[in-house]
Amino acid sequence: MGFAAVCPRPRNAAATRTAILEAASKRFAAESYEQVGMRDIARDVGVDPALISRYFGSKEELFRAVLDDCDGQELMDGDRSTFGERMADDLVYGPAKDEDLAWLLIMLKSAGSPKAAEIVQQLSVECFYQPFTEWLGGKDAPIRARVLAGILMGIAVGRDLSGGMKLSPEECERMKALLAPMLQELVDG
Amino acid sequence: MGFAAVCPRPRNAAATRTAILEAASKRFAAESYEQVGMRDIARDVGVDPALISRYFGSKEELFRAVLDDCDGQELMDGDRSTFGERMADDLVYGPAKDEDLAWLLIMLKSAGSPKAAEIVQQLSVECFYQPFTEWLGGKDAPIRARVLAGILMGIAVGRDLSGGMKLSPEECERMKALLAPMLQELVDG
DNA sequence: CACGGTTGTCAACAGGTGGTGACATCGTCA
DNA sequence: TGACGATGTCACCACCTGTTGACAACCGTG
Numbered sequence: 001m002g003f004a005a006v007c008p009r010p011r012n013a014a015a016t017r018t019a020i021l022e023a024a025s026k027r028f029a030a031e032s033y034e035q036v037g038m039r040d041i042a043r044d045v046g047v048d049p050a051l052i053s054r055y056f057g058s059k060e061e062l063f064r065a066v067l068d069d070c071d072g073q074e075l076m077d078g079d080r081s082t083f084g085e086r087m088a089d090d091l092v093y094g095p096a097k098d099e100d101l102a103w104l105l106i107m108l109k110s111a112g113s114p115k116a117a118e119i120v121q122q123l124s125v126e127c128f129y130q131p132f133t134e135w136l137g138g139k140d141a142p143i144r145a146r147v148l149a150g151i152l153m154g155i156a157v158g159r160d161l162s163g164g165m166k167l168s169p170e171e172c173e174r175m176k177a178l179l180a181p182m183l184q185e186l187v188d189g
Numbered sequence: 190m191g192f193a194a195v196c197p198r199p200r201n202a203a204a205t206r207t208a209i210l211e212a213a214s215k216r217f218a219a220e221s222y223e224q225v226g227m228r229d230i231a232r233d234v235g236v237d238p239a240l241i242s243r244y245f246g247s248k249e250e251l252f253r254a255v256l257d258d259c260d261g262q263e264l265m266d267g268d269r270s271t272f273g274e275r276m277a278d279d280l281v282y283g284p285a286k287d288e289d290l291a292w293l294l295i296m297l298k299s300a301g302s303p304k305a306a307e308i309v310q311q312l313s314v315e316c317f318y319q320p321f322t323e324w325l326g327g328k329d330a331p332i333r334a335r336v337l338a339g340i341l342m343g344i345a346v347g348r349d350l351s352g353g354m355k356l357s358p359e360e361c362e363r364m365k366a367l368l369a370p371m372l373q374e375l376v377d378g
Numbered sequence: 379c380a381c382g383g384t385t386g387t388c389a390a391c392a393g394g395t396g397g398t399g400a401c402a403t404c405g406t407c408a
Numbered sequence: 409t410g411a412c413g414a415t416g417t418c419a420c421c422a423c424c425t426g427t428t429g430a431c432a433a434c435c436g437t438g
Binding site: 031032033111114117142143147151155162163165 | 219220221222223224296297298299300301302303306309310313314318329331332333335336338339340341342343344345346347348349350351352354356360363364367368371
């Protein structure tokens with residue numbers, strides 16, 4: 001981002017590749033698949049759009065690479081018994097803390113794009129749902145995983161959309177208090 | 190939808206207008222704002238794309254008109270005490286029953302589109318959240334409304350996306366059994 | 379019938395998209 | 409140094425999008 005203006009980017013293919021992946025990940029987590037343009041990502045990295053096509057072949061393959069790259073591991077890091085608390089905090093006080101939710105946000109924002117949705121369908125199970133389900137364990141784990149993922153996505157999107165209905169700090173705490181036990185109960189089974 | 194091939198559509202401005210609104214509503218509920226093209230809607234109605242621009246001025250204004258047209262009333266129809274059951278059923282066995290969720294789905298699918306999101310932010314409060322909050326009533330109604338709307342959206346999008354993880358009929362019932370009391374509890378407060 | 383307004387169609391445009399091949403520039407190794 | 413592969417840039421293409429103005433068909437009214 002303006003980096004290219006300072007110095008012409010060291011000729012390092014691997015670094016550039018991961019920089020592209022990182023920028024793309026952020027973009028795809030914030031906007032829908034079609035909304036994100038190659039030119040946007042290229043500008044973020046400080047590189048020519050053509051380079052992205054060269055490295056990844058096409059926008060679809062770039063998207064696939066992004067999804068391949070980030071598993072949902074962040075969700076499962078940390079203490080199980082505080083999952084509800086942590087996630088409720090992320091959801092209420094995001095989007096500053098949205099790195100944890102990258103996978104979910106990307107899935108979410110790309111729901112309305114046939115191409116992207118198909119790719120997500122292909123990858124989400126083995127890269128996200130399956131590990132998450134195993135991590136959950138216990139009775140009806142697959143169902144609880146789906147419900148949990150759904151709730152996290154839904155509250156996140158609700159936060160984006162209801163900008164006209166800002167919550168006071170006190171209400172934020174109330175919302176956290178409402179969400180945390182709900183999520184925790186789903187983890188505990 | 191092939192209708193134009195059969196007969197050249199009666200010259201009735203009002204009917205055509207509402208037909209366009211209806212088709213647009215369905216499209217916007219199924220795909221994201223950018224993904225839906227004027228030409229798609231026009232084809233659905235059996236009309237020339239130019240006519241839509243003529244009637245509504247622009248795609249943005251069409252979107253606004255769609256949102257103006259459909260309030261979230263369907264959610265609030267029916268017995269309060271069976272809300273959880275009803276919605277859980279809609280969510281698990283959709284998208285056949287998604288008419289009830291039109292507002293939510295449109296909000297959801299357009300989350301990744303700056304233009305559409307702005308419009309949603311403008312309209313969602315007075316057209317959706319406010320009436321829904323009043324209908325809910327009780328303690329922390331605004332928060333419960335947001336959480337409820339979020340969950341409904343999230344589970345709906347989860348269903349779209351996890352196509353690779355189909356649930357058995359029995360699992361569907363389990364999911365319903367998991368969701369229904371959760372939603373009902375949020376309604377009851 | 380002829381006129382005028384309404385309803386709809388057609389062709390076209392400007393802008394933006396992802397993708398491609400030719401070219402420039404750097405680092406490295408003989 | 410000179411040459412070669414790797415890395416990145418540029419101009420450009422075909423395609424698609426929303427939108428517009430000129431045109432055609434229809435209907436009710438005089």
